Amino acid sequence: MKKSLISSIQSQLVIYFAIATFVPAAIATLVGMKLIYDQVITRAEMKTLSDLNTAREIYRNKINQIENITRLTAARSLIIDALIRRDRAFLQKELSKVLLRENLDVLTLVDERGVVVSRGRNAAAFDDSLSDDPFVQHVRKARRPVMGTDIVSGEFLVKESTELAAQAFMEITPTPKSKQRIDKTEHAGMMLRAAIPLFDEQSEFCGVLLGGVLLNRNFEIVDKINQIVHEGEVYKGRGTGTATIFQDDLRISTNVKNEDGSRAISTLVSEEVYDAVLSRGTRWLGDAFVVNASYIAAYEPIRGIDGRIIGMLYVGILKQPFNDIMWNTFAVFGGVAFGGIVLTVIVAVFQARRISRPLKVLEGVARQIAEGDYGHEVTLQAPDEIEHLAKSINQMAKKLEIEKQELEDWGATLEKRVQERSDELQKIHSQLFRSEKLASLGKLAAGVAHEINNPLTGILTNSSLLLEDMVADDSRRDDVDIIVKETIRCREIVKRLLDFARQTKPQKKLTNVNTLVENIVLLVRNQASFRNVEIYKHLDPNLPDIFADTDQIQQVFINIILNAAEAMTSGGTLTITSTHSTRDQSIVVTFADSGPGIPEERRERIFDPFYTTKEHGTGLGLSISYGIVEQHGGTISVESCVGKGSMFTVQLPAGSTEAGGE
Ligand SMILES: Nc1ncnc2c1ncn2[C@@H]1O[C@H](COP(=O)(O)OP(=O)(O)OP(=O)(O)O)[C@@H](O)[C@H]1O
Ligand SMILES: [Mg+2]
Numbered sequence: 001m002k003k004s005l006i007s008s009i010q011s012q013l014v015i016y017f018a019i020a021t022f023v024p025a026a027i028a029t030l031v032g033m034k035l036i037y038d039q040v041i042t043r044a045e046m047k048t049l050s051d052l053n054t055a056r057e058i059y060r061n062k063i064n065q066i067e068n069i070t071r072l073t074a075a076r077s078l079i080i081d082a083l084i085r086r087d088r089a090f091l092q093k094e095l096s097k098v099l100l101r102e103n104l105d106v107l108t109l110v111d112e113r114g115v116v117v118s119r120g121r122n123a124a125a126f127d128d129s130l131s132d133d134p135f136v137q138h139v140r141k142a143r144r145p146v147m148g149t150d151i152v153s154g155e156f157l158v159k160e161s162t163e164l165a166a167q168a169f170m171e172i173t174p175t176p177k178s179k180q181r182i183d184k185t186e187h188a189g190m191m192l193r194a195a196i197p198l199f200d201e202q203s204e205f206c207g208v209l210l211g212g213v214l215l216n217r218n219f220e221i222v223d224k225i226n227q228i229v230h231e232g233e234v235y236k237g238r239g240t241g242t243a244t245i246f247q248d249d250l251r252i253s254t255n256v257k258n259e260d261g262s263r264a265i266s267t268l269v270s271e272e273v274y275d276a277v278l279s280r281g282t283r284w285l286g287d288a289f290v291v292n293a294s295y296i297a298a299y300e301p302i303r304g305i306d307g308r309i310i311g312m313l314y315v316g317i318l319k320q321p322f323n324d325i326m327w328n329t330f331a332v333f334g335g336v337a338f339g340g341i342v343l344t345v346i347v348a349v350f351q352a353r354r355i356s357r358p359l360k361v362l363e364g365v366a367r368q369i370a371e372g373d374y375g376h377e378v379t380l381q382a383p384d385e386i387e388h389l390a391k392s393i394n395q396m397a398k399k400l401e402i403e404k405q406e407l408e409d410w411g412a413t414l415e416k417r418v419q420e421r422s423d424e425l426q427k428i429h430s431q432l433f434r435s436e437k438l439a440s441l442g443k444l445a446a447g448v449a450h451e452i453n454n455p456l457t458g459i460l461t462n463s464s465l466l467l468e469d470m471v472a473d474d475s476r477r478d479d480v481d482i483i484v485k486e487t488i489r490c491r492e493i494v495k496r497l498l499d500f501a502r503q504t505k506p507q508k509k510l511t512n513v514n515t516l517v518e519n520i521v522l523l524v525r526n527q528a529s530f531r532n533v534e535i536y537k538h539l540d541p542n543l544p545d546i547f548a549d550t551d552q553i554q555q556v557f558i559n560i561i562l563n564a565a566e567a568m569t570s571g572g573t574l575t576i577t578s579t580h581s582t583r584d585q586s587i588v589v590t591f592a593d594s595g596p597g598i599p600e601e602r603r604e605r606i607f608d609p610f611y612t613t614k615e616h617g618t619g620l621g622l623s624i625s626y627g628i629v630e631q632h633g634g635t636i637s638v639e640s641c642v643g644k645g646s647m648f649t650v651q652l653p654a655g656s657t658e659a660g661g662e
Helices: 002-075 077-085 088-102 134-142 154-160 162-168 220-230 271-279 320-370 384-469 477-502 513-525 550-567 621-631
Strands: 106-111 116-119 146-152 189-199 205-214 241-247 250-254 284-290 293-303 309-318 509-511 533-539 546-548 572-581 586-593 635-641 645-653
Touching (some): 002 320, 088 106, 116 154, 271 293, 477 621, 513 572, 550 645
Antiparallel strands (some): 635 645
16 A cells, blocks of 8 residues: 555656656657658759759750850851862861860761761761751751750761760660660660751852760760769768769769769669650659669650650759758757656656655554554645645644544543443332332231231230239239230231331321421430430421321331431430422431441341341331332432441422422
């Protein structure tokens, strides 16, 4: 319980804090990276497109340059004159000079019919017809210059020179993603060409000068593109910018390098790019894996002078730097997020301790309270809520302590009350028991007394007569005298029995108990048994009259007083007190003697009929008194201390009506 409470608060706080930090941090990192990466890539793609435009311009410039050279050469009158004159030697010399100087691959002059007059490169080859050549056809037809890119056949190149043909020849290296090609070799070449018409003095069309530069294995343009666009930048040993010229789908000029450092020519473009650019004639922009690295690549078609797609121009930016930017960003973001999580966990652990430590203290106090130990006051430094909790626990403990005390007190009182009540009940019970016993004994005694009374009267009458009849010196006279005396005694007993049994309804009238006591004292004082007894009276002068049977009450008092005297044969004091209790509307008369007292075990029985400790006692005195007082609605009780004396208390209801009497 203890462990789980604390550890769960701590671990839960830590876990929730960590989740609360990790989730946003992870989302922020991923979203942030995605945004940054997208931005960077978009920029890179835009740059690639602008690079492609630049590349196209460089490509066009080259064509223009060829056109310029060709045009300037064609415009020279010496050339025109030599053509007209068919001065091959001059032409060849001049054309060859220009070709070498201007770095052209082809500079060939044909006449107005398309027949070769002179080749700047190959002096031996002439008189063949180039009338099928589209550039020648175009100029002959339009009489206007034409320039652009063209695919020239192997034969065309051989005619110009075997080196040129060899430069163009390629054994195709298949690549996994490229379209299948039937040919395994390529003899044709791709050429930047210009064709300029020549006119004589009469402005008659007299021939065409054809200038050209073969692109195959010619790296001037791609290197220039790389130089201008990427300034030759190198990233991790690899050029960041690449440019390639495709003849149809074949790489013929590129600065993409193979692993061995050689230029990656003679390979084929991927089928995807082929379909988009060569088949559909659209630009293609995207990621491309070129030879051995990923590039953000842009391709556009190169068209011939008739508008047909004959090749492609490609530029690409190495993707690695952008990927590295992304991974660096990720590392930074991730590092910050991780740092944040670590910080959060530390804060959470600290915070959890701050909460769980006082909770632990409170738990301990709560356990002590549960074990009944209320004496501990909690004082702690903790967050407000926990301090309030501690205060509440302190208050609770105090209240519990007070209530426990009250409960204990109440328990003690209850015990006392229960004792009092059970004493009272016991008393009532024994009174009831006694009353019942008295009632049944009364009936028995009445019957016996009645039966005995008549024979006794007979015995007494006859024995008295017999005694009268006897002469004075008759020897039997003493015996008869005893019969008479004992019979009188028996009759006395019977009389008392009848008194006891009589239980007649009291003839009540207003009676002054003080007066009654005074009379009784006067009556008994001179009797022999009171010779050594001092009688004291403490009578309440304001004692109210009671409604009672005077004779019966007098009999009760006499019984008690006689008993006292009989108990004090060798002298003593008898103190009679009367008091008035307004609280329960009664009068109380007590008779305290200085006799030997009544031992505990006897005290119980003295109100029982026939219980006596005296040789000639009947044991009826107190039981008769008990019956009378009970019939008056009062009580009679005794307190006694062995060796000091006894005190009988008679309590009778006060009042001038019978209300409290029955
Ligand atoms: N004041 C007293 N001091 C000591 N013992 C007493 C006192 N009053 C009564 N007793 C005891 O109670 C007994 C019962 O008294 P009770 O008056 O009923 O009968 P008794 O006095 O013995 O006989 P009887 O009244 O017929 O002469 C007595 O025998 C006596 O032992
Ligand atoms: Mg008596």
